[in-house]
Amino acid sequence: MKSSVLIITCVCLVNEGNADNFDILIDTKENSIHRLDSLNILIYCSLLALTVLTIWIFKFRRVSWLNETGLAVIYGLIVGAIIRFCGKVSPSTHLHVEAEKSARYNDSLPPDNLYIHFPGILNVSAVTKDQIYAYKFHGQLIRNTNEIDLKATFDPEIFFNIILPSIIFYAGYSLKRKYFFRNLGTILTFAIVGTTLSSLFIGLLMYGFVQLRPNHTSFTFLDTLYFGALISPTDPLTILAIFNEKNVDVNLYALVFGESVLNDAVAIVLSGAIQNYAEYYSKTGDFETHAFLHALKDLCVIFFLSLNIGTFMGCATSLMTKFTRVREFPLLETCLFVLMSYSTFLIAEVLQLTGVVAVLFCGICQAHYTYNNLSEESRVRTKQLFELLNFIAENFTFCYIGVSMFSFEKHHFDAIFIIGGFICAALGRAVNVYPLSWLLNLGRKPKLPWNFQHMLFFAGLRGAMSFALAIRNTVSKERQTMLTCTSLIVINTVIFQGGAANYILNWLKIPTGGEDKPEQLTYQSIRTDAENPEQCNIIHQNTGAGTKKNDKAFLARVWGNFDSRYMKPLLTNSRPTLIETLPKCLTPLSRILTTTEQLTQSNQSRRIDSDSDLCIDDNSQEIRRNSINRVSIRLQDGYVASYKNYEQK
């Protein structure tokens, strides 16, 4: 009744209303943009869902000639082709403008915004009053089609601000620290020296290649050097998935994983340094040795500062979780953990450092310290959350690489550059692996055998990082050429090299099926019986004893000592406390830094606590170690809780 009366009244009022339709028209425009956005995301969601289902089928049927990243790329290529050749272009209107006669503009770059008066001399009926509209810089128009394609392209900012940190943080958080530290020297050599070498080598060689072209191109040496830096980092995904399945030798695993995580960071620092060099030091256009050295110094400073910010934020989180009792509210705790980790990335980026390096080391610290302070629920939740994010982020990236090959407008095919790129990428990898292996074998105790070296060479697939660096700037034709070449290299290495990896592994007679399972989480479900809580302890005591026998690197030994005496007592709730390890004169300080929880720990719970920590650090002899551990820890915590309850009674 009431409602119908209202409706009638409303009818009269609307009749009276003035039809100032402009707002509504703007709404329509917003709606259509929103729909287009949704469609874009939907395409990727469906692609990912399809990829997930196919991955399952492949795992189920034990298909080995195509890996999951290859699959994502292939699906992406198919969908990209469909969009390209069947999709309708959304009609967008445009207007050619010129600067106002009276406009004064004196800058070396095109302006960020254009302001235009409406309706002005135009016939734009919806604009009745005199209004000024702003337009934002979008990019250079290419081709004569006169249209900017909105189809299935996405903002590289999303990649750099969201996808990349997820992947890199997870790499740090799930890093197999034991073998990583044991091979630290080798990994650092390959990652830092090797990547720099490879970048320079590729830059030089490519510069030679582009000189071959009949019509002299506009590629400068800085351009090709940038290409060298972006094509040098290798992608671990495909290879490590296969290594996981085959239980490959843990040292080889650690080398490939560690190197590819770090060389992503090195590549991003290198490419940044090349940009900085050009920006700040070479304004005259000439090369100055002084400026070059300055850029080199910058590179080191940036790497070092980023590393520090990462570790600082990691330690800050562990202090927060140690000294507050936020662990009583696991949701808040997890939230804090996620926010602190992501802030690390952002702080580094804001300070013009390298977020990727910061977030990598933050991840390592979070796993090493904070993880031990977290409540049981948060441990599981953070691990699973980042695992999922990482999985989606990776697969999305590879789908996107496939789709963009067709749908991204800013490609420029240049046969000579592409052929050169393929050759240089392979040679660059060789320059990275073989000479350095030879050098390392002079000092390294378990030498790197030939088959490991070949495998390292072969594991040089290019992936997300190369693509991301290439797509970041596609304004000029040179950069577009680089993007096209990079995309092709990534697609081909992932599909063909990745597909062949299984056979190469057999052909090179790499030891597989080792008992030590790598850290990376497998997709297997937990279907084990509930373990005896003591089992974990026993396992740890065994491996702990084993570790001491192993020949650790000097660096690792010193660090391990310092870590267990000062860092762990300070940052986590583990024993011994600082009161025990610090000199007597510092007792007041160490008392402040020791929590009641740390002091009141009985021997019983202490042992369990440090064990649960070490079970994550170290490897046990079990297959599906991680899954089992997670169950064990859960039960242990339950045990501790019940123990405490018992005490309270």
Add this chain to the structure above:
Amino acid sequence: MKSSVLIITCVCLVNEGNADNFDILIDTKENSIHRLDSLNILIYCSLLALTVLTIWIFKFRRVSWLNETGLAVIYGLIVGAIIRFCGKVSPSTHLHVEAEKSARYNDSLPPDNLYIHFPGILNVSAVTKDQIYAYKFHGQLIRNTNEIDLKATFDPEIFFNIILPSIIFYAGYSLKRKYFFRNLGTILTFAIVGTTLSSLFIGLLMYGFVQLRPNHTSFTFLDTLYFGALISPTDPLTILAIFNEKNVDVNLYALVFGESVLNDAVAIVLSGAIQNYAEYYSKTGDFETHAFLHALKDLCVIFFLSLNIGTFMGCATSLMTKFTRVREFPLLETCLFVLMSYSTFLIAEVLQLTGVVAVLFCGICQAHYTYNNLSEESRVRTKQLFELLNFIAENFTFCYIGVSMFSFEKHHFDAIFIIGGFICAALGRAVNVYPLSWLLNLGRKPKLPWNFQHMLFFAGLRGAMSFALAIRNTVSKERQTMLTCTSLIVINTVIFQGGAANYILNWLKIPTGGEDKPEQLTYQSIRTDAENPEQCNIIHQNTGAGTKKNDKAFLARVWGNFDSRYMKPLLTNSRPTLIETLPKCLTPLSRILTTTEQLTQSNQSRRIDSDSDLCIDDNSQEIRRNSINRVSIRLQDGYVASYKNYEQK
């Protein structure tokens, strides 16, 4: 050695390189945009981290005069003010342009893109060749400052495409279905009839208010009606957090929760219908009864279709998880679950339906069917993942509402409209609650007492949805006025009404401390002893018996019957199978639709499975029910697994 030689060569080559610096300059620009983006996100991350820590302190110290959403808003306001009054504006360049003399443009709206020739008549030194650049539509310029502020504003698209679906999906996924269905009629009346009524009422009243202004405004009735639709939905967050703490009467809880979830959906459909009416049906500018009815029909069709898409996608996911063995790979399974749920939202949006409605019902179906097919790991992971997403999304939204009050440029203060808005919002809520309660009490068996009605009135806080609808379009001055008014209403209701809720609850003598704990997950950690696996069964059998005694609504009873006979057997692995419930003639079909897993279930595992399902559906007599259940289910699954292992031996 090698490296130093390379560096020297590179020095020579760079010297030779031509200083075509344009790319590098563009890189610099991209970098600075990236840094600004990072800073924006960092501000929100820090704000959230601060909020999380303060929430913990408040919980720890049992502060009740300020709730967490109020806290987020206040922090947001403070930071917004700081940015506003202390922040530097990033220098951005602009150029006034006009249409080319030869340009032909004939559209009722400003063009999407402007194309401009460089360098043209300008002195833009970095552009050497003749190039065309594109600029994208950004919005109307307001004020005479001639600058667009990039500080701490974010794209409403992010809200509608990412944040909103997370919140709404979680609402559906964690819906306390038992009490929801028991109060279905009341909830639907309040949500659908009530919200529509309140929108119309507010629209009418506001139209009266704006006529009061001395200078006649340009607000049309459609504008005020739109305002009515956007200010009508209520936000459950703050109130429910308090209800949770106080263990408020479950029926009241269900009413508030159910209504506010559904009225979000109704409001979004209503506002869409108002836009559609203006767009499609009223092109002449006059009101047509035919067009109005058409829009009304659309409203119903859209709601119904969205609901269907949601349930369809939910059921599709449950079929996928039932008939594939993807549950052996929990990561893939979780990923599929997330992707399917998100796709639901996107599909609805692409089809011009209402994604929020779709994702809400998808969430309900996922919880009701798919959840039972998931592996134990995926169950925990999905619950925890969406809980975390929801928490971050909600707090982010409230922080953003606070920050935007100062930092968002497109505010327009209009005292009369604001005062009118506050009065109308309160009266609209009253029109929603009291007359409908009176009507419902004519038929409702346990009548809604006065104190419940007052509490429902008082629970009418405005929140994220109102704000989101208001910020979606801020091109014109009218819309900006609406945004300002909405922001103020949201901020004030959340801080003051939310802060007072605790006292009102006592003052109205609402029964609290009930034994039935609401479904919403609490922030408490699992610190209970590992439960005996059988306990969950026992609890269920008790509550199961209890449920039957309760007086269910007729609708709920019919649905419950159909559901357990046909829907559950079809979509999940539970017994009885379709072979048992479908008529004999359909046996071939039902055989296909029954999995081996379903058939081979022993009585033992069947009971456990259906119990674990019902433990989530129903309430037990325990405090911290959810936490306990999760542990029980885990152990049960372990038990099932060990049982199966035993069988295999």
